Amino acid sequence: MTKEDEIELFWLPIMLSYIAGDTVLPPMLGLEHAPYEALTAKTRVLRQTLNKQHQHALRQLRQQLRNMRHKEYQELMALLLEHANPDANLVEPAAAVIACGCLGNRHLWKDLGLPERPRLSRMFAWYFPQLFRANDRNMRWKRFLYKQLCEQGGDYICRAPSCDECSTYSECFGAEEH
Template identity: 50%
Template sequence: MTKPLPLAAGETQTLHQALFQRLMASARGGPNDGFIAQMLASWMADRGGLPRWMGLTEAQFGDMLCRHFGRLPAVSGVRDDRDLPDDMDELEDLRALLMEFRAGQDESELWVADLVVAGCTSADHLWSDLGLFSRPQLTAMLTVNFPALAVRNDRNMKWKKFLYKQLCEREGIYVCRAPSCAVCADYAQCFAPEEE
């Protein structure tokens, strides 16, 4: 489970941190409570790139809150800035990929898959678009929910690029001209550190 955010000496708690602490105080002890609390706190504080209802339907959103934070009162201040795009054909393929590798340990894996798909519709690093606090949190979340898929990223490729590469390979599409990643001129774009 995710630990509370540490505060430096003299630092005051931000809205983002306060929301996270409040959510974790109501967490029910599921394997995804901490990850969903991070994403929800970010979304409520207008951080990250998740759309309306975090990319879920309103009913799914309510079910997710109830499952993970049962004692939490209704969430107010719902962001209405955008919906999931209609013209991204690969969204269903991304969801199918995640579902194929689902751990099968908890029903929240279904919501996590939809959240990851929604995060892929924004332009920043996936961990940032999801509202997770760091890239290692994204790696941990994918490992918990989709372990057989996560282990395939054994060279630490950026997650969004990795997921799309998996889709391309399934379709037999190899857009990279280099014989291997190690000699590719664009290596840094796929494997460079992601700023936190």
């Protein structure tokens, strides 16, 4: 997949949703300056519109949330990058954006502003193929990532010794509604 394919398939919907206010992403999509510039280099008109959104008060609050949950953000980033596709062009920005999206309260695909969950699954399949294959029971992505952190001995509470015994099993699997 080329960088242009990645931008069209994954990044364009995220950027358009960001402009519309439909993501939980902080300023610059949660990216550092250099990766943000590299990502938006080919979309100059779109970048101008994106840049106008960065100072919005809600975006600043989202940046404060990310700062307050910095350790959690870093653990998510490390998990994602540990399983990164070496052939992907924009894997580090993908990890950063997904980690920021995990700090939201809705389904991850909604918090990123993607049009549907299958697009997020394709994103995982491309950028983080080991994690994609490990999610063989189609667990919701945010829950899956936190379960991975829990199993690594993180500070996250696992609700049951196995999913089959968990009282909230039905919340983790199955169709997500819009």
